[in-house]
Amino acid sequence: MRHLLSTADLSYAQANKILDTAKEMARISEGPVKKLPTLRGRTIVNLFFEDSTRTRISFEAAAKRLSADVINFSAKGSSASKGESLKDTAQTLQAMGADAVILRHSASGAAQRLASSHWTTGSVINAGDGTHEHPTQALLDAFTIRKHLRGGTGDLRGLTVAIVGDILHSRVARSNIHLLNLLGAQVILVAPPTLIPLGAEKWPVQISYDLDAVLPLVDAVMMLRVQQERMNDFFFPTAREYSHYYGLNSDRLKLMKPNSLIMHPGPMNRGLEITAESADSARSVILEQVTNGVSVRMAVLYLLLAGAPNEGGDLI
Amino acid sequence: MSVALSAVDISRALTRIAHEILERNGGPDSIVLMGIPTRGAFLASRLANSIASIEGREVRVGTLDITLHRDDLRLRPLRALVPTMTPLGGIEGRNVILVDDVLFSGRTIRAALDALGEIGRPKSVQLAALVDRGHRELPIRADYVGKNLPTSKAQSVKVHLSEIDGVDEVLVETTEG
Amino acid sequence: MTDYLIDGGVLAHGKNVQVLISDGRIVEIDRIVSSPNAVNAVRVDARNCLILPGFVDLHTHLREPGREDSETVESGSRAAAKGGFTAVSAMANTFPVADTAGVVEQVYALGQAAGLCDVFPIGAVTQGLAGQALAELGAMADSKARVRIFSDDGNCVFDPIVMRRALEYVKKFNGVIAQHAQDPQLTKDAQMNEGFLSSRLGMKGWPSVAEESIIARDVLLADHVKSRLHVCHVTTSGGVDIIRWAKARGIQVSAEVTPHHLLLTEDLATSYDPMYKVNPPLRTQKDVMALREGLADGTIDVVATDHAPHSAESKECEWQAAAFGMLGLETAFSIVQATMIDTKMMTWSDLADRMSTAPALIGGYSDHGQSLRVGSRAHIAIVNPTRGWQVDRDLVASRSKNTPYHGMEFSGSVVATFFRGVPTVLDSKLVRSNNGN
Numbered sequence: 001m002r003h004l005l006s007t008a009d010l011s012y013a014q015a016n017k018i019l020d021t022a023k024e025m026a027r028i029s030e031g032p033v034k035k036l037p038t039l040r041g042r043t044i045v046n047l048f049f050e051d052s053t054r055t056r057i058s059f060e061a062a063a064k065r066l067s068a069d070v071i072n073f074s075a076k077g078s079s080a081s082k083g084e085s086l087k088d089t090a091q092t093l094q095a096m097g098a099d100a101v102i103l104r105h106s107a108s109g110a111a112q113r114l115a116s117s118h119w120t121t122g123s124v125i126n127a128g129d130g131t132h133e134h135p136t137q138a139l140l141d142a143f144t145i146r147k148h149l150r151g152g153t154g155d156l157r158g159l160t161v162a163i164v165g166d167i168l169h170s171r172v173a174r175s176n177i178h179l180l181n182l183l184g185a186q187v188i189l190v191a192p193p194t195l196i197p198l199g200a201e202k203w204p205v206q207i208s209y210d211l212d213a214v215l216p217l218v219d220a221v222m223m224l225r226v227q228q229e230r231m232n233d234f235f236f237p238t239a240r241e242y243s244h245y246y247g248l249n250s251d252r253l254k255l256m257k258p259n260s261l262i263m264h265p266g267p268m269n270r271g272l273e274i275t276a277e278s279a280d281s282a283r284s285v286i287l288e289q290v291t292n293g294v295s296v297r298m299a300v301l302y303l304l305l306a307g308a309p310n311e312g313g314d315l316i
Numbered sequence: 317m318s319v320a321l322s323a324v325d326i327s328r329a330l331t332r333i334a335h336e337i338l339e340r341n342g343g344p345d346s347i348v349l350m351g352i353p354t355r356g357a358f359l360a361s362r363l364a365n366s367i368a369s370i371e372g373r374e375v376r377v378g379t380l381d382i383t384l385h386r387d388d389l390r391l392r393p394l395r396a397l398v399p400t401m402t403p404l405g406g407i408e409g410r411n412v413i414l415v416d417d418v419l420f421s422g423r424t425i426r427a428a429l430d431a432l433g434e435i436g437r438p439k440s441v442q443l444a445a446l447v448d449r450g451h452r453e454l455p456i457r458a459d460y461v462g463k464n465l466p467t468s469k470a471q472s473v474k475v476h477l478s479e480i481d482g483v484d485e486v487l488v489e490t491t492e493g
Numbered sequence: 494m495t496d497y498l499i500d501g502g503v504l505a506h507g508k509n510v511q512v513l514i515s516d517g518r519i520v521e522i523d524r525i526v527s528s529p530n531a532v533n534a535v536r537v538d539a540r541n542c543l544i545l546p547g548f549v550d551l552h553t554h555l556r557e558p559g560r561e562d563s564e565t566v567e568s569g570s571r572a573a574a575k576g577g578f579t580a581v582s583a584m585a586n587t588f589p590v591a592d593t594a595g596v597v598e599q600v601y602a603l604g605q606a607a608g609l610c611d612v613f614p615i616g617a618v619t620q621g622l623a624g625q626a627l628a629e630l631g632a633m634a635d636s637k638a639r640v641r642i643f644s645d646d647g648n649c650v651f652d653p654i655v656m657r658r659a660l661e662y663v664k665k666f667n668g669v670i671a672q673h674a675q676d677p678q679l680t681k682d683a684q685m686n687e688g689f690l691s692s693r694l695g696m697k698g699w700p701s702v703a704e705e706s707i708i709a710r711d712v713l714l715a716d717h718v719k720s721r722l723h724v725c726h727v728t729t730s731g732g733v734d735i736i737r738w739a740k741a742r743g744i745q746v747s748a749e750v751t752p753h754h755l756l757l758t759e760d761l762a763t764s765y766d767p768m769y770k771v772n773p774p775l776r777t778q779k780d781v782m783a784l785r786e787g788l789a790d791g792t793i794d795v796v797a798t799d800h801a802p803h804s805a806e807s808k809e810c811e812w813q814a815a816a817f818g819m820l821g822l823e824t825a826f827s828i829v830q831a832t833m834i835d836t837k838m839m840t841w842s843d844l845a846d847r848m849s850t851a852p853a854l855i856g857g858y859s860d861h862g863q864s865l866r867v868g869s870r871a872h873i874a875i876v877n878p879t880r881g882w883q884v885d886r887d888l889v890a891s892r893s894k895n896t897p898y899h900g901m902e903f904s905g906s907v908v909a910t911f912f913r914g915v916p917t918v919l920d921s922k923l924v925r926s927n928n929g930n
């Protein structure tokens with residue numbers, strides 16, 4: 001594999017390979033040496049058509065820790081240019097000799113489009129495409145769950161994970177559903193019916209509208225961010241009613257199993273989908289997700305870029 | 317293609333190296349053997365067994381994956397990472413003996429020294445290699461050598477170990493062109 | 494003017510004939526023509542071919558005026574001729590919009606000047622396609638272009654009062670409102686058919702109900718005011734059902750289906766290649782089968798191409814940013830043969846009806862769609878159902894290359910086209926001629 005576009009493209013072996021590699025990266029990151037020569041001489045471009053400081057910083061830290069040269073290219077505000085900019089920008093980066101493009105874009109499928117075009121020959125890593133996927137987020141989530149509930153090895157068989165909130169617009173949810181299934185976990189989606197996509201009944205998940213009924217069953221709960229703009233689009237009556245039924249608050253914490261995890265891809269709307277008490281509770285691994293994000297992204301960069309150009313990528 | 321070391325030769329060489337290590341370090345207690353995967357790791361555990369049977373005491377042994385510390389990854393096929401395993405007690409203040417199968421340019425060992433640096437600060441670092449085939453590109457030499465094998469650059473040295481290859485032997489091949 | 498003898502072909506119902514064409518008309522049609530003029534006529538080899546009335550398209554985007562970089566009336570006419578068409582209907586969404594007598598006369602004149610087929614302008618229903626104030630429908634009807642079909646295509650006439658008034662108003666000159674049925678609020682930012690696939694691809698869904706609810710409303714309005722409604726590009730099985738129901742009630746409704754909706758499905762969107770982005774969107778296999786059945790049983794009256802040329806920039810981008818639409822004229826016949834004839838769902842007579850007779854009747858194009866007999870205008874398409882070809886986007890006559898069929902092979906092709914008795918295409922190639930009129 002030359003690109004990482006979707007967790008749906010990963011095989012079981014590939015997913016485990018990424019997580020195992022990330023474990024090594026995490027081990028090294030804990031040591032005194034913060035910089036490895038692994039990707040010296042490689043050029044990695046952070047091509048962000050959409051603002052996401054945390055994702056960009058995470059990829060940048062991962063690339064720099066492996067000694068790659070990083071170019072940050074913010075192409076924001078190009079929605080008016082009707083998308084030609086993706087082609088033009090990619091060709092520019094190609095001319096600059098980019099070995100990999102980390103692409104964040106508001107259009108679903110943008111990463112796949114770039115990977116299948118002739119605009120660039122480098123690897124394409126999807127850092128979030130519209131409401132489609134965000135594969136490294138799912139990988140870091142799986143890594144975090146595995147570390148806490150499976151001793152850092154093996155798959156996630158026997159675990160139940162709830163994804164709660166705006167499934168309809170969530171790229172994090174889509175990537176997680178594929179990957180959690182691949183690793184053997186059971187997934188329950190919890191949201192008001194308006195935020196579950198039509199057609200989701202054919203996904204390999206269970207669907208529930210009742211968070212209180214689901215919480216006692218789960219080993220981990222992923223709370224999704226509720227975007228402000230959903231409020232004005234009739235997806236739910238009021239923020240207050242949403243929080244009342246789907247917010248993770250202290251009463252609901254009590255429904256959860258003792259060792260279960262609270263996760264959030266960030267940034268959080270404290271008080272809306274999650275209360276401060278839940279976010280900061282002992283079960284919360286939200287900050288650790290951020291740390292693990294760097295290790296997982298180091299692993300992805302290593303596996304996609306470290307080998308000889310024509311032989312690299314045999315591992316994933 | 318010719319056999320440079322037979323199974324018996326390899327066994328004899330390792331036993332000799334085990335004795336040399338013990339002699340130089342005054343016994344097994346200060347020692348940590350760190351094998352460099354893949355075959356260096358098997359050699360390290362064989363050395364550990366050998367020392368244990370000589371001394372009647374266990375010796376600390378671990379593995380050190382150096383892949384991420386290489387600066388020539390672009391020139392070779394991608395390899396999977398092997399977990400680095402440090403023995404209980406770590407390497408702090410110990411005499412670490414790096415174990416590899418073939419000593420060639422010295423770049424692997426340079427990377428190993430970097431990799432070691434992130435685990436701790438040993439008292440000394442020594443190097444044991446089953447075969448030294450020359451052609452060093454860095455100021456690195458082995459403290460313990462199974463066999464010096466003068467080769468041309470056109471030749472390649474293949475170490476086979478029963479743990480992974482089913483047989484113990486060292487072959488020298490002359491590649492055409 | 495040169496005389497032509499079409500030799501060796503069969504008519505739609507199977508009769509083996511020679512056709513002698515003189516002065517723009519069919520002068521003799523028989524097993525062996527007897528006229529002495531046949532000796533000096535240019536012989537057109539039609540062995541293994543069917544001789545059909547020239548095709549008529551009710552839904553063509555020619556982009557002129559305004560976007561001549563992607564198509565002109567002339568380039569679109571060449572594409573039409575290659576596809577066996579002798580008449581096309583130019584949609585009103587040009588720049589400026591064809592909402593005045595001036596613009597429709599200009600387009601009509603450009604078509605006559607090109608001389609490769611008749612270009613009948615479709616007038617806008619509302620000024621600027623804005624859906625609010627009626628355009629001057631009467632003036633367009635009375636103009637030299639004699640407009641009878643009105644459509645805001647690309648936009649739906651959503652306001653029910655505007656739709657009702659338009660339906661009523663065109664009764665004066667026996668006009669018809671061609672509705673692009675799409676509830677704009679249910680399809681805001683929509684990208685593809687809504688269902689499992691859109692949920693998985695993370696693309697905003699385009700529900701069937703957005704099309705069907707408008708069709709349902711409009712057939713009821715047409716019934717209420719006793720006027721004629723034409724439903725553009727039906728794509729859903731539910732839409733077919735509603736039209737079938739309306740026809741059974743005697744409502745004056747006609748409907749069209751595009752070749753691409755007869756052949757392609759939403760699965761192509763998994764590539765995120767905007768070549769498959771079209772309005773209305775590609776649907777499911779179940780819908781495709783319902784559309785074929787609807788076309789076969791006459792619920793859907795005609796095949797219309799919705800030929801929609803777009804410049805390379807409009808498609809060389811991510812799906813969401815790309816323009817809707819695909820080329821259709823040059824591949825229409827081959828697709829209808831593949832989906833309807835080769836599957837034994839329709840006869841050749843049915844094909845001649847759906848691609849020529851019925852559309853000419855709906856548009857009031859009295860010169861076209863006539864059965865081939867002595868005295869009728871020589872608008873003829875000669876097709877060879879066993880002469881296969883492969884679509885090559887670099888060889889299209891259209892100015893744009895946005896064909897989703899690039900590389901696809903079809904088993905039948907258009908061999909020759911006669912427009913007013915003059916060949917525009919021979920041996921599947923455009924003829925450069927001084928089109929005697």
Ligand SMILES: [Zn+2]
Binds near residue numbers: 726
């Ligand atoms: Zn339309």
